[in-house]
Amino acid sequence: MVFVSLIIMALSAVIIWRSTDGFELASDFLGRKLTKGIKGATINAVASSMPEFLSTIFFLFYIKDSNGFSGGIGITGGSAVFNILVIPISIYTVLLLSKKITKIPISRSVFMRDGFILLIMTGFVAWVVHANLLQWWHGALLTAPYLAYLVYLFYSHKKVVSKDGSFEYQPTDDKIHWKDISMLNLEKLVLRGKMIRVTNAWFLLVVSILVMILGAWMLVHGTHLLGEELGIPILFVAVILSAAASSIPDTMISIRDAKKGNYEDAFSNALGSNIFDISFALGFPLMIYTLLNGPIAMDADIVASSSDLWLILFLITGLTILVFTVGKYLNKFKTFVLVILYLIFLAFVVLDYHYNFDFVGTVKELFNNLLLAFRKA
């Protein structure tokens, strides 16, 4: 059964990846008249973070309560780490191997701006997951910053760039082969060689979301199955395996951008989708669930583990932003540091599972002791 659940998870990763391709094309076309800022914060963020959002809903309503929400915490937290560490590592590796590029220019201002918001949001979630009883307003508080950010964007930017926008599309041939069906080439299956238009773009969008829903459900089911088979809490399975499976689309989008030379987009997509993941993908399902089913009483072990997880995520985010804001390039050394940080994260998750150490509790105790000693002195 372990093998079966791993197969289900691998398949779900492929389905999610393929559906994101169709979703991205359709949303790119439908949002062609929007400015880059609004498009990035709405369409692009939704496109790349939809799997985490859908998975969190399935986790909550399928597995329910404390255990279910721990899956949501795990997948969003794990994706956040994956996005800020593995995506830059993948970009660097791909560009080094394919184009022999050893130094990738990075925009420090983007990392300073988005990184700062991300750091605040991560700290905010760390505070929320530390609560023993999760209420609807916890979800509302998480969702609110993203909605406020959207309102700000819509009011501070011009809505229309130009009449036609800047969208170029070359229709594929209309013959559908087995390869297109087996590889879930939604673009070809839905558009069938026709030019992309508003109506068929909406159809492509809907079909892509439906396929993504299937992928997200399989991912949650596989995670649940694997956790039960191995006797590992869902939080720990979700934080590494499910998070990696759901983050494949982000990685693909960023690598594609980097290959085209759009380095800024490649890195900012990773940061932007983290903000959406943490704020909306975790907060909104929590709000709906608690509104309909009442507060979630969190299991003490899960509270300790998830608090530890988000505290380490907070520290890693801070360190990663520091790595990116020192110097103007992503080079071999920095990539090596990112690899080390990811390995530390993995080691932390494994050790936390085995020894169940209360990192947050220890830090708190240490802080209290220091405070006491300071007062006595």
Add this chain to the structure above:
Amino acid sequence: MTIFDEIFRCIKKQIAMRRHKDVIGTVQSVSFIVAYFFVAFSIFLAGWYGLCQLIDEPGALLALYIILFLLAGGLLGAWLWVLIKIPQGLSREYDAIKNQIASGEISNPKEFSNALAEFLVGYFSFFRFDVVAAQVKVKDNAPITFPESGFNIEIDEYELTQKSKETEGLISLGRVSAQGQKCYAYLVPIWFGKAWLGYFCVFTDTRLLKIFADYLNIFEEQFVDDQLMHVLPKKS
């Protein structure tokens, strides 16, 4: 300046600008949003209650219900929003052409045809109402097609002219071929009183619903004919 100062500045600016905008439009928009959310939420709760009553452990089904409801509700809401906003948007967007006519930037039928054809393709770009190409003909002038390149319409100009002279309302021409792809053609004759001024023909990717066909008729009556009169040579 902090981000909060910036947000506060934007809100103040928007409030100041709103004073000069139409209050009725805002009230209509807010009423629509409130009514839509109320109806959608009521249907959602009814479905939710029904599912919980019918099935003991809805679990994944409940999650699926929520996701599909969010998807369908979001898309339907967006589409309805666009529909009710078409007339308002039309007035705002078309105002640019009226201004150009008033300032003399558009001063002859050819320039008007170009602007109108481009406008038809650029503005009418909605779900089930997507104009992919347009042809405008003003009497005694050659027809203008937009986009100029990559859209060879297999349709007879003489036939269109004759048909448009026979009636004042929109004529559906059925499916036509353009650049190897099938689309639907709709002919809208332009009349000013009893004088035939020409026609515009739009090509859409899907068959138009009656409500959209009516929009095109109204567009011709209230926006096109009188403006065209301004650019026609006076003797005609």
